[in-house]
Amino acid sequence: MSTTFQLDTSTSRANPTPQPMRRLTVPKIRMRKQDGVTAEPLVMLTAYTARQAQLLDEHCDLLLVGDSLGQVIYGLPSTIPVTLEMMANHGAAVVRGSYHAVVVIDMPFGSYEASPQQAFESAAFLLKQTGAAAVKLEGGGAMAETVAFLGQRGIPVMGHVGLTPQAVNVLGGYAARGRSDSEAAKIVTDAKALDDAGTFAIVVEGVVEPIAIEVTQSVSCPTIGIGASAQCDGQVLVTEDMLGMFDRVPRFVKRYEDIAGIIGKTVATYAEEVRNRSFPGEEQTYQPKG
Numbered sequence: 001m002s003t004t005f006q007l008d009t010s011t012s013r014a015n016p017t018p019q020p021m022r023r024l025t026v027p028k029i030r031m032r033k034q035d036g037v038t039a040e041p042l043v044m045l046t047a048y049t050a051r052q053a054q055l056l057d058e059h060c061d062l063l064l065v066g067d068s069l070g071q072v073i074y075g076l077p078s079t080i081p082v083t084l085e086m087m088a089n090h091g092a093a094v095v096r097g098s099y100h101a102v103v104v105i106d107m108p109f110g111s112y113e114a115s116p117q118q119a120f121e122s123a124a125f126l127l128k129q130t131g132a133a134a135v136k137l138e139g140g141g142a143m144a145e146t147v148a149f150l151g152q153r154g155i156p157v158m159g160h161v162g163l164t165p166q167a168v169n170v171l172g173g174y175a176a177r178g179r180s181d182s183e184a185a186k187i188v189t190d191a192k193a194l195d196d197a198g199t200f201a202i203v204v205e206g207v208v209e210p211i212a213i214e215v216t217q218s219v220s221c222p223t224i225g226i227g228a229s230a231q232c233d234g235q236v237l238v239t240e241d242m243l244g245m246f247d248r249v250p251r252f253v254k255r256y257e258d259i260a261g262i263i264g265k266t267v268a269t270y271a272e273e274v275r276n277r278s279f280p281g282e283e284q285t286y287q288p289k290g
């Protein structure tokens with residue numbers, strides 16, 4: 001299989017080119033949790049494009065090319081229709097736009113669940129096409145064999161437990177998980193199974209806080225919370241959510257800016273200037289020399 005891009009993942013190809021420096025590595029991320037303690041929480045945000053990656057990179061330990069791009073970029077109703085090709089194209093853009101953070105790429109629904117072999121082929125395709133350092137997959141104990149299989153073959157895996165959006169049709173929606181004793185116990189068991197199988201980190205999404213804390217205390221690798229707890233070993237949000245690109249703000253999202261409002265106002269000014277012919281002005285037009 002030929003790769004789409006010439007990649008050098010140890011330095012940046014971002015434009016403008018930043019100071020060359022080495023990327024963080026998966027082992028360095030894993031080692032941030034020592035004997036159950038993470039002195040400095042891990043910072044992760046989603047990224048889907050090269051420019052977005054350039055802007056986020058220096059502030060983040062990890063950039064996640066999330067399959068949430070299905071909804072955020074493509075306007076799809078869920079992550080279910082997202083394909084390996086979509087993930088590969090956006091993953092390659094994010095790697096090209098970053099030089100510091102570890103880039104993790106989501107395995108889309110249907111690309112890994114059938115068998116460890118299927119998962120290896122899909123994950124190898126993603127890493128070859130993008131230059132990302134690791135993959136993320138959803139599910140607990142049922143995925144443990146696959147996590148070990150990939151790890152033994154050179155592919156680091158980030159797990160994802162609790163609310164797993166690819167299972168929306170089984171879960172019946174996106175409500176927080178872990179409210180019943182049996183559900184809570186399963187989330188903890190799932191996380192432990194992934195940890196034992198060798199995940200280097202585990203996303204804990206949409207669970208009641210005591211379960212997020214119990215998971216964090218029960219696994220040796222770092223947990224990365226979203227709608228979970230500040231006691232997790234790190235946090236992740238969908239970048240467009242925290243920037244205020246959407247009107248709907250789920251409870252677990254903190255809207256740090258109102259970028260949608262800024263875009264609305266800016267575009268209204270542009271439209272007015274086009275209509276009253278004040279744009280383009282003298283500074284934006286070319287005149288003959290002499």
Ligand code: KIV
Nearest residue numbers: 046066067068203236
């Ligand atoms: O796809 C995604 O963006 C994710 C995060 C929400 C963890 O999986």
